Amino acid sequence: MAGRGQLLLADMATVVLATGYGGPEMLTVKEEPAPAPGPGEVKIAVRAAGVNPVDYKSYSGRFNSDPAALPIRLGSEAAGTVTHVGDDAGMIGVGDDVIAYRITGGYATELVAPVSALVPKPESLGWPEAAGLMLTGVTAWHCLAATGVHAGDTVLINGGAGGVGLMATQLATDRGATVIATASPGRHELLRELGARPVTYGPGLAARVTAAAPDGVTAALDLIGTDEAVDVSLELVADRARIATIAAFSRAGQAGIKALGGGPGAEPGTEIRTAARPELARLAAHGRLRVIVAATFPLIEAADAHRAIMTGHTSGKIALIP
Numbered sequence: 106m107a108g109r110g111q112l113l114l115a116d117m118a119t120v121v122l123a124t125g126y127g128g129p130e131m132l133t134v135k136e137e138p139a140p141a142p143g144p145g146e147v148k149i150a151v152r153a154a155g156v157n158p159v160d161y162k163s164y165s166g167r168f169n170s171d172p173a174a175l176p177i178r179l180g181s182e183a184a185g186t187v188t189h190v191g192d193d194a195g196m197i198g199v200g201d202d203v204i205a206y207r208i209t210g211g212y213a214t215e216l217v218a219p220v221s222a223l224v225p226k227p228e229s230l231g232w233p234e235a236a237g238l239m240l241t242g243v244t245a246w247h248c249l250a251a252t253g254v255h256a257g258d259t260v261l262i263n264g265g266a267g268g269v270g271l272m273a274t275q276l277a278t279d280r281g282a283t284v285i286a287t288a289s290p291g292r293h294e295l296l297r298e299l300g301a302r303p304v305t306y307g308p309g310l311a312a313r314v315t316a317a318a319p320d321g322v323t324a325a326l327d328l329i330g331t332d333e334a335v336d337v338s339l340e341l342v343a344d345r346a347r348i349a350t351i352a353a354f355s356r357a358g359q360a361g362i363k364a365l366g367g368g369p370g371a372e373p374g375t376e377i378r379t380a381a382r383p384e385l386a387r388l389a390a391h392g393r394l395r396v397i398v399a400a401t402f403p404l405i406e407a408a409d410a411h412r413a414i415m416t417g418h419t420s421g422k423i424a425l426i427p
């Protein structure tokens with residue numbers, strides 16, 4: 106056992122940290138000793154880490170600017186191979202390919218994660234796809250559950266071409282709902298391929314949605330946070346309990362719509378999101394849910410990955426490859 110401990114202590118990991126509050130220039134690549142897994146934990150050789158808007162927001166200063174919280178470890182989802190197991194790791198063994206979510210510090214070559222955060226990686230998924238399945242997937246799942254989307258519904262998905270939007274579009278069509286998804290024209294073909302009726306966002310949106318859904322819209326998701334998305338949803342959906350936002354938290358209370366996730370006054374949906382993980386893996390394994398990867402970047406170029414996602418116009422997931 107001493108040999109095992111010494112081996113782990115000698116391991117070094119490359120990690121990406123935010124060392125200050127601000128833009129992507131605050132990201133630093135560092136070599137540090139890789140920690141050993143404790144009880145109920147495993148160590149994973151990361152093959153890909155998912156990038157999400159919350160990652161750059163976490164060090165932007167928007168939520169927090171407390172110097173005591175620095176440096177900030179980034180990355181709440183990753184996929185990789187288990188290399189070491191701690192005590193009480195259950196059925197997980199060395200060599201298992203896993204998806205880890207929700208974790209801290211996924212932007213790394215080595216990661217220690219609790220077994221409770223792991224789901225077996227479907228063999229059919231590539232590493233970038235596996236790393237990008239969960240955060241957007243559980244968010245989309247929560248949105249559909251909170252608004253009760255079912256077969257026969259017509260759902261307006263504002264921001265249909267984003268990471269969450271592409272998941273929500275597929276999950277809603279898989280349930281038998283008709284999806285009207287907003288996106289810029291360059292994304293329409295992809296949305297059609299996924300079974301949605303695409304409409305271009307911008308002035309006149311309500312009329313375009315009505316033309317695409319002449320029998321009316323029964324539920325709406327705001328996955329982008331613009332006033333336009335909230336206003337059009339309020340105009341077209343009669344039952345406000347069937348409108349949810351994951352971004353327009355300041356408007357949700359007054360508008361009487363559901364705010365979901367980690368924002369102020371929002372419903373975290375922890376149980377729904379946790380239960381969704383194996384379901385998402387199953388749907389992906391059966392080819393009923395695709396993870397659309399917009400781009401991959403080397404781990405050490407995480408700052409460029411953040412510059413890309415900060416444009417707000419990437420279509421699908423960005424992954425970092427160690």
Ligand SMILES: NC(=O)c1ccc[n+]([C@@H]2O[C@H](COP(=O)([O-])OP(=O)(O)OC[C@H]3O[C@@H](n4cnc5c(N)ncnc54)[C@H](OP(=O)(O)O)[C@@H]3O)[C@@H](O)[C@H]2O)c1
Binds near residue numbers: 265267368
């Ligand atoms: N509350 C939660 O639990 C939770 C969880 C995940 C994400 N979020 C938040 O939800 C938002 C979306 O996340 P994401 O990962 O999907 O982001 P993302 O992948 O970066 O979204 C980019 C997409 O937004 C679309 N878009 C940009 N402006 C738009 C507009 N005015 N109307 C409609 N679509 C527009 C773009 O489409 P075009 O390229 O066609 O313009 C692009 O495809 C972020 O603010 C994120 O922080 C919240």
